[in-house]
Amino acid sequence: MSAHGKGHGGVGAYIGVFLTLMALTLLTVWAAYQHLGIWNTPVALGIATTKAALVALIFMHLKDSPKLTAMVVGSSLLFLAFLIFVTASDYLTRKWVPIYFR
Numbered sequence: 890m891s892a893h894g895k896g897h898g899g900v901g902a903y904i905g906v907f908l909t910l911m912a913l914t915l916l917t918v919w920a921a922y923q924h925l926g927i928w929n930t931p932v933a934l935g936i937a938t939t940k941a942a943l944v945a946l947i948f949m950h951l952k953d954s955p956k957l958t959a960m961v962v963g964s965s966l967l968f969l970a971f972l973i974f975v976t977a978s979d980y981l982t983r984k985w986v987p988i989y990f991r
Contacts, residue, residue: 909943921933
């Protein structure tokens, strides 16, 4: 049992996550040099989201946290998605008129 009274996984879990993060970093560097066309941004965001989820779940111990913590994290992510949606809807519905400087 750990010092906190809960089993948070051993050193092996941390080493496994570290190696996975290093592999995903190498994948990010490799993807940066590839011509993926329209898929450049989705691939980069997918890798970044995976790395952020690993850090949050393992290193921040969200995997073994109480239900209230999971609810707070979930509501924060929902609020972030709402803000991104509102910003994108404003940006995408503007009438873009070119401004010519004379």
